[in-house]
Amino acid sequence: MTDAECHVVMLSPDDCLRLLPACGLGWVSYVRSGEPQLMLVNFVVQAGEVVFETGYENRLAAAVQEPLMSFGTESMDTAHHTGWYVTVTGRARLIGDDLVNHGLPRFESWTTPGACLRVGIPIDRVCGRRVEHDQQRRLALVQVSVR
Numbered sequence: 001m002t003d004a005e006c007h008v009v010m011l012s013p014d015d016c017l018r019l020l021p022a023c024g025l026g027w028v029s030y031v032r033s034g035e036p037q038l039m040l041v042n043f044v045v046q047a048g049e050v051v052f053e054t055g056y057e058n059r060l061a062a063a064v065q066e067p068l069m070s071f072g073t074e075s076m077d078t079a080h081h082t083g084w085y086v087t088v089t090g091r092a093r094l095i096g097d098d099l100v101n102h103g104l105p106r107f108e109s110w111t112t113p114g115a116c117l118r119v120g121i122p123i124d125r126v127c128g129r130r131v132e133h134d135q136q137r138r139l140a141l142v143q144v145s146v147r
Contacts, residue, residue, distance in 0.1 A: 006081055011128035016086045019075075019128065021045040026073035028052065028121075030092075042109055043071070049120035050088055051095065053109035067092040071121050086128035090121045 011019070021044065028039050041052040050071045069092045076083030095118035 005133050006131055007133070008129050008131055011084065011086070011130055013126055015130075016126045016128040017123070019084060020050070020073065020086050020088070020123075020126070023073045023075055026050075026071055029070040029072070031068075043073075045123075046120075049090075049122050051118055051120045054117050054119055069121050082131050082133070084128060084130040086126065088121055088123050088126050090124035092119055092121045094118075095120045 024044070025040070025042050028041055030037050030039075039054075041054075043050050043052040045051070068089070070087055070089045072085060072087040074083060074085035076085075
């Protein structure tokens with residue numbers, strides 16, 4: 001397959017929201033001491049937010065003081081040169097922990113051992129792209145024209 005047969009196309013906001021929870025693993029981008037940082041997190045999508053856990057001593061918990069953050073997740077197939085990514089940008093907020101907010105939905109953070117503090121990034125802005133091949137594009141156009 002040649003590069004000429006591959007195309008990067010923008011995903012609609014609805015497609016982004018559908019794909020967002022598919023992986024459960026992503027990265028959070030934030031600024032600490034003027035330097036960009038990335039941190040791997042597992043996450044869930046709840047009530048219009050990307051929610052992940054961190055520890056009280058973690059740098060990410062402190063980063064919520066400057067709350068504008070981006071979150072990204074992806075699914076790539078390098079063997080077939082296909083895949084997609086979705087990014088979310090919003091003002092992060094501390095949701096809390098079980099000691100403060102009883103009854104929060106549980107999920108286990110396996111990327112941050114000892115994590116107990118939940119952080120939410122409201123899905124204020126969402127965008128994404130997909131890599132597809134000419135054959136996929138032709139099939140999609142045929143499906144649209146048949147409807």
